[in-house]
Amino acid sequence: xxxxxxxxxxxxxxxxxxxxxxxxxxxxxxxxxxxxxxxxxxxxxxxxxxxxxxxxxxxxxxxxxxxxxxxxxxxxxxxxxxxxxxxxxxxxxxxxxxxxxxxxxxxxxxxxxxxxxxxxxxxxxxxxxxxxxxxxxxxxxxxxxxxxxxxxxxxxxxxxxxxxxxxxxxxxxxxxxxxxxxxxxxxxxxxxxxxxxxxxxxxxxxxxxxxxxxxxxxxxxxxxxxxxxxxxxxxxxxxxxxxxxxxxxxxxxxxxxxxxxxxxxxxxxxxxxxxxxxxxxxxxxxxxxxxxxxxxxxxxxxxxxxxxxxxxxxxxxxxxxxxxxxxxxxxxxxxxxxxxxxxxxxxxxxx
Amino acid sequence: xxxxxxxxxxxxxxxxxxxxxxxxxxxxxxxxxxxxxxxxxxxxxxxxxxxxxxxxxxxxxxxxxxxxxxxxxxxxxxxxxxxxxxxxxxxxxxxxxxxxxxxxxxxxxxxxxxxxxxxxxxxxxxxxxxxxxxxxxxxxxxxxxxxxxxxxxxxxxxxxxxxxxxxxxxxxxxxxxxxxxxxxxxxxxxxxxxxxxxxxxxxxxxxxxxxxxxxxxxxxxxxxxxxxxxxxxxxxxxxxxxxxxxxxxxxxxxxxxxxxxxxxxxxxxxxxxxxxxxxxxxxxxxxxxxxxxxxxxxxxxxxxxxxxxxxxxxxxxxxxxxxxxxxxxxxxxxxxxxxxxxxxxxxxxxxxxxxxxxxxxxxxxxxxxxxxxxxxxxxxxxxxxxxxxxxxxxxxxxxxxxxxxxxxxxxxxxxxxxxxxxxxxxxxxxxxxxxxxxxxxxxxxxxxxxxxxxxxxxxxxxxxxxxxxxxxxxxxxxxxxxxxxxxxxxxxxxxxxxxxxxxxxxxxxxxxxxxxxxxxxxxxxxxxxxxxxxxxxxxxx
Numbered sequence: 001x002x003x004x005x006x007x008x009x010x011x012x013x014x015x016x017x018x019x020x021x022x023x024x025x026x027x028x029x030x031x032x033x034x035x036x037x038x039x040x041x042x043x044x045x046x047x048x049x050x051x052x053x054x055x056x057x058x059x060x061x062x063x064x065x066x067x068x069x070x071x072x073x074x075x076x077x078x079x080x081x082x083x084x085x086x087x088x089x090x091x092x093x094x095x096x097x098x099x100x101x102x103x104x105x106x107x108x109x110x111x112x113x114x115x116x117x118x119x120x121x122x123x124x125x126x127x128x129x130x131x132x133x134x135x136x137x138x139x140x141x142x143x144x145x146x147x148x149x150x151x152x153x154x155x156x157x158x159x160x161x162x163x164x165x166x167x168x169x170x171x172x173x174x175x176x177x178x179x180x181x182x183x184x185x186x187x188x189x190x191x192x193x194x195x196x197x198x199x200x201x202x203x204x205x206x207x208x209x210x211x212x213x214x215x216x217x218x219x220x221x222x223x224x225x226x227x228x229x230x231x232x233x234x235x236x237x238x239x240x241x242x243x244x245x246x247x248x249x250x251x252x253x254x255x256x257x258x259x260x261x262x263x264x265x266x267x268x269x270x271x272x273x274x275x276x277x278x279x280x281x282x283x284x285x286x287x288x289x290x291x292x293x294x295x296x297x298x299x300x301x302x303x304x305x306x307x308x309x310x311x312x313x314x315x316x317x318x319x320x321x322x323x324x325x326x327x328x329x330x331x332x333x334x335x336x337x338x339x340x341x342x343x344x345x346x347x348x349x350x351x
Numbered sequence: 352x353x354x355x356x357x358x359x360x361x362x363x364x365x366x367x368x369x370x371x372x373x374x375x376x377x378x379x380x381x382x383x384x385x386x387x388x389x390x391x392x393x394x395x396x397x398x399x400x401x402x403x404x405x406x407x408x409x410x411x412x413x414x415x416x417x418x419x420x421x422x423x424x425x426x427x428x429x430x431x432x433x434x435x436x437x438x439x440x441x442x443x444x445x446x447x448x449x450x451x452x453x454x455x456x457x458x459x460x461x462x463x464x465x466x467x468x469x470x471x472x473x474x475x476x477x478x479x480x481x482x483x484x485x486x487x488x489x490x491x492x493x494x495x496x497x498x499x500x501x502x503x504x505x506x507x508x509x510x511x512x513x514x515x516x517x518x519x520x521x522x523x524x525x526x527x528x529x530x531x532x533x534x535x536x537x538x539x540x541x542x543x544x545x546x547x548x549x550x551x552x553x554x555x556x557x558x559x560x561x562x563x564x565x566x567x568x569x570x571x572x573x574x575x576x577x578x579x580x581x582x583x584x585x586x587x588x589x590x591x592x593x594x595x596x597x598x599x600x601x602x603x604x605x606x607x608x609x610x611x612x613x614x615x616x617x618x619x620x621x622x623x624x625x626x627x628x629x630x631x632x633x634x635x636x637x638x639x640x641x642x643x644x645x646x647x648x649x650x651x652x653x654x655x656x657x658x659x660x661x662x663x664x665x666x667x668x669x670x671x672x673x674x675x676x677x678x679x680x681x682x683x684x685x686x687x688x689x690x691x692x693x694x695x696x697x698x699x700x701x702x703x704x705x706x707x708x709x710x711x712x713x714x715x716x717x718x719x720x721x722x723x724x725x726x727x728x729x730x731x732x733x734x735x736x737x738x739x740x741x742x743x744x745x746x747x748x749x750x751x752x753x754x755x756x757x758x759x760x761x762x763x764x765x766x767x768x769x770x771x772x773x774x775x776x777x778x779x780x781x782x783x784x785x786x787x788x789x790x791x792x793x794x795x796x797x798x799x800x801x802x803x804x805x806x807x808x809x810x811x812x813x814x815x816x817x818x819x820x821x822x823x824x825x826x827x828x829x830x831x832x833x834x835x836x837x838x839x840x841x842x843x844x845x846x847x848x849x850x851x852x853x854x855x856x857x858x859x860x861x862x863x864x865x866x867x868x869x870x871x872x873x874x875x876x877x878x879x880x881x882x883x884x885x886x887x888x889x890x891x892x
Contacts, residue, residue: 047840054851075840076851084589085836088745094757180587216574216583227493349427
């Protein structure tokens, strides 16, 4: 029984510790009715939910603290999980800012009325098309959809310039993608917007009958190409650069083909939102300001190989110009009809 | 004395023969007796807490309406997901029994060199998270995927759930009945079937139940190995679609499956106990000489630990030396993660045991529909994916105890709710082993019900209670989805550190955390194996 008793004491210790932590947690009971500026004083602390990899983002946050003196308590997780958490927490969320890996998660928070407006002075820094229309969140970086191909089996000129060809029997069983992934679904939504519902449905039907390799994640799909198990993967461009940083660019069997002008080569964005409870909080605003500053944008270019969205900051070396990938007929706000896309994918057994 | 040692051996829900020779009769006596109101009340409270995820699901499904549910269940992919889930659970459970029972037999009933080492090795896969095993296999055999791959990896990591309880039952059991059968002219196999199998059947069933529920709720390995099941679809639904109702409807399907399995196990166990009631005798068994079976036996004993533990660890360390970018290991961060993991999992084990005690005590001593209902509700959380349990506790703690939200307490509480079923079986069988006559003596000496329980029952059932706590602790150390949702902001456990490193493909940086997690979790696994307690072999030979 001694062991059990010791366990009890330990758990009581945990509880006490927990209570202390709870007591120290920044209160997020700022009045939503307060006017935007000046009304709330900075407490020098920020609670951030970060839906991106800790190893990539933590250095940026440390730099932010160094520059501004604002202490950040960051909760890392995957964007979908943090999004589910934020929806469940609702108005009681301790989070002040949510940094998301995709726009869809931010859109769903906006739809649930859980975010507050980004002040125009920051929102206007990011060109339209790469941020929310109603300033409910702000775009931070861009990531292009690409085809990754196995260089040992295919040469670049054999790779289609658009996704349409992939329904050809020639590619049967050779194409892989993560149908549950937000950026893949954004691409299918873009296809619907650009080509019309009928053509999009025809493509989804065609690809579903072409024995696609269904995966859970972009990164894992690229790994399949890299190990020679898959010929083509529909993924985001920066996964390749992350892998290349780990194993060296020479070790990469897979190479990327960008698809300018095609729905399959569209640009998705990552972004950030201020939660409703943190409206007007100077620390939250300082963080948003920092994310779209030249310094932070440069950080993303160098460390995550994503497109900077702040005009004047150059894209990572070796990537095609962001402008060349952007389809002028496509507006991010058109991509909110995600549910219809999911129904479409479910109808053909992809979800 | 030998009996005492045997009882300490990880008894994960065993109605062993030794127990039965004492306890089966008392069970019969208590049938029809009404459980004390106090115990019933405590069990109901524990049961209500265990049902939090279930209530949460009902609220979510209720808010989406019947029409949505019908649409979702009518999707073309749903029957496929259901079939995949059921067939994987059935295949893994069957294989675990087929491998676990012979392994247990070798460890308990044969003359084996280095028995202690083999016993520890048999328990060690418990320390390996399934996602880590899957990751190691994928790195070693890049082509593997789908049903076969998931079946292999999940079988490897869950075999100890069968091996350990069956081993304990065999050690405590007797070969007397086999001998009777042999003298009546039965073959050795037939005699085993008639004599020993009924003794280890309840333990096998209890282990199989844990394996089956575990496979239903598993997410990490099947996602890595690209085998679409209900849990991966649930995760996807939370992921891209943000459609929590769709996820809740699929999770409800999973709960129904779990319920069917729990009821099936209860029914099978009930029958076993009755058939078994006539058996009496002293626990004494023959030890078999392996002879020319030695080599195949050693092969069987090595295969699971080598493939479940050896391979992933080897691959990870190979990657460690391959990686071009070696990030410096921060020993303070690692130490902090180890401390957090220990504190949270021990807290979780204590809470799980507190919740499981009244349910286990009730199930050990009393029968009836209400008792069965309480016991089966207690098991259900184990069949749910961690993200659902995690979200349900976000919902619960924010509405009931908001001050404790995102504190270590709520996370430990979540571990308690999630893994309480693992403690119920151990506590039930340990309590059943305590003769009711001792309790009666205590009562006639003027002790109250609670005092009797504390000074007599709990003291004698201590090894089983401890085994239950260990099993919860080892599982909680590896837990990921609920930990991600509920941990205090900024608090990292070993599992979280490991996850955040494999996610950016920083395998080199992940290796020390994987090693630390396996080492820390190996301690309870070692204790559960019962080796190192001075027990050498079956002294009854």
